[in-house]
Amino acid sequence: MPGAEKAAGALRTIGELAQEIGRPQHILRYWETRFPQLRPLTRAGNRRYYRPEDVALVRRIHDLLSNQGYTIRGVQKLLAAEKGNKAARAAAGTAATPTPRGKTDTQALKAVRDSLSKALDEDS
Structure with a gap:
């Protein structure tokens, strides 16, 4: 159902999260290799589902890298x-x-x- 907002506690797919932060999906997969704190749930077919705490961490990493100049x-x-x-x-x-x-x-x-x-x- 396009355009429908998810509840705050709902799981997000990698595509939804990538679109939200404006980065490609492969960047999120790369971050998983670099940040051990980032561990989304994986289901059949290696589908990633991000919990609210994962979403918050991705947003923070994105902000630190993009806006605050961190490496x-x-x-x-x-x-x-x-x-x-x-x-x-x-x-x-x-x-x-x-x-x-x-x-x-x-x-x-x-x-x-x-x-x-x-x-x-x-x-x-």
Whole structure:
């Protein structure tokens, strides 16, 4: 049914997601090889179905690469650092705190850096 909007929690096909972000499907398949965090569901015939969290990650990767000037390697490092930060907080028994509204990406990254530095200091 063309033109019908999917519900927010609905699975998206690779074609739908590629069209939404304006990139070809092969780019999404390439990103799957570069970002281990991106793991869509695969069904018969290797059809990919992206969950809402996968869609959010693809949008973020697209934004970082297209709008913010990151390289693939830069995005890999950023995502790995965030994963490490979440793991450190989980190990410390603290909940993840969302970035306050109004903070710029630079401020958010500095907060992540400071949090990682503090975690390293506590480990020593």
